[in-house]
Amino acid sequence: MHKYSKQTRHLLAVDCVVFGFDGETLKILLIQRAFQPEKGNWSLMGGFVEANEGLDEASTRILKQLTGLDGVYLEQLHTYGDTNRDPIERTVSTAYFALIDINKYETQLSNDYHAEWFPLTAAPKLIFDHAEMVEAAKRRIRYKAALHPILFELLPKKFTIPQLQTLYESVFNTTIDKRNFSKRVLATGLVIKLAEKDKAGSKRGAYYYQLNMDNYYAKFQAFLNFIPNPDTLLL
Amino acid sequence: MHKYSKQTRHLLAVDCVVFGFDGETLKILLIQRAFQPEKGNWSLMGGFVEANEGLDEASTRILKQLTGLDGVYLEQLHTYGDTNRDPIERTVSTAYFALIDINKYETQLSNDYHAEWFPLTAAPKLIFDHAEMVEAAKRRIRYKAALHPILFELLPKKFTIPQLQTLYESVFNTTIDKRNFSKRVLATGLVIKLAEKDKAGSKRGAYYYQLNMDNYYAKFQAFLNFIPNPDTLLL
DNA sequence: GCAAAAGTGTTGAGGATACACCCATGG
């Protein structure tokens, strides 16, 4: 029995903007929508919220269902409530964004599911207001990554400084002096140098690093300084 | 006729955390809930979202209905979707926060409406998860105000530098050297000195300033630097 | 041996902090 019986009830959805990094460019994961309207058109990972699940739960479930992804960094972004954003029926949608290590799931995603990666700069037209969500997600990760070490979520557990730099450069669409970048990163105390080298990128090889978890949680909330001249960036 | 007829529909609410500054301390506006459950207990300004209104519209409407406030700074904060956050029936709520000049509405609020201001540090127990929303709003305005000039929304059109400093000090619960604070503020080019003085705070009087709207929108997105040592703040 | 990427130090400029005294005026 409903106690708030006079109130209107609404459709509630979640949509996830999934970011991945392949070592070159920042990408987003899209699927072709499975039902009408806009069936077959490119869409974020989305679905309706069920009666007995929270929003975070719903986004986790939907991401798992559509892509098999589990245990990834997932954060609420914004809730979109325009009455006409879905032409069929008024639907309020809470957008989330996820950051994942693209290589960890690449084959799984293309084989078992029908999600595809697109470079951020070359994504197809998206349904409804999903392009707006992607824009907001991009702004949010730029904003957050300029001050907090979230981009490590996009890399494998073991990564090299040049890989990290390429990631920052592609997220912020800029170039950074490698001497200064390396100094900044090492100065945070967030990474630990390993003995092993990655020989894939060069003949000499680059040392692997991994996150220093002790410092990670402690420093996460502090304002770091990963990007030179953040003032001049359009955030 | 519903095209998504198989999907569950949900109750949707908005709740507004309204901040005000009286020259001394940061305060929030609360009302006593008008209906069951928790009737008579202290609550944020909240209400259900109707069928034909967007979320921003709903928050504006509800704020107006409950307090008479109109045209104030209002920003979406976060959406709370735990299934049991309202004991009567599952309700998803999108929280907003507002920043207003407390003096502008003080008498109106206490006479025409039954909202009351409470110092942030001495607020009563709140219904449901409203205390969590207030905490999140507090973190958000600290975070945002450390980098963007949003706190001017809490002051009258004409304000003095000492007033502004007291505001920053109370939001960040710290003390700032007045020479450095004044330099920082003036260096942004965000304020214009007026000829008139405010004689209320001292015998000598303090010059009034007002926002320089030309620079305001241009500089809003840049990372400013209003707070010394933001690293050390718990944000 | 050479091309291609990794790794590393120093210097200079500018911005941030620390700090103390005079000013205006109402009582």
Add this chain to the structure above:
DNA sequence: CCATGGGTGTATCCTCAACACTTTTGC
């Protein structure tokens, strides 16, 4: 005349940006 808050300048430090050469090794 004095107490109270308002207003201002400077020296120092330190952080950040600019900048170039050596190392390694697969081919």
